[in-house]
Amino acid sequence: MGESQVIRIMCPNLSCQRILAVPSHARGKLVRCRSCVTNIRIPMLRDPSLPRNLGPRGEPVVDAA
Numbered sequence: 298m299g300e301s302q303v304i305r306i307m308c309p310n311l312s313c314q315r316i317l318a319v320p321s322h323a324r325g326k327l328v329r330c331r332s333c334v335t336n337i338r339i340p341m342l343r344d345p346s347l348p349r350n351l352g353p354r355g356e357p358v359v360d361a362a
């Protein structure tokens with residue numbers, strides 16, 4: 298099989314902060330936290346040569362550090 302990479306992202310909900318494991322093909326899409334049902338946008342691949350992306354509605358993409 299091809300990519301089996303998994304991205305780990307922390308839920309931005311401060312009362313949750315669950316670590317979610319999502320497949321790499323979910324980049325740029327929204328996933329729903331199973332714990333608190335918050336929608337989380339999975340960031341695209343980080344490329345230091347590119348400026349920060351903006352979402353489709355112009356809102357800044359939250360970087361889940």
Ligand SMILES: [Zn+2]
Pocket residue numbers: 308309310313314315330331332333334335
């Ligand atoms: Zn959550």
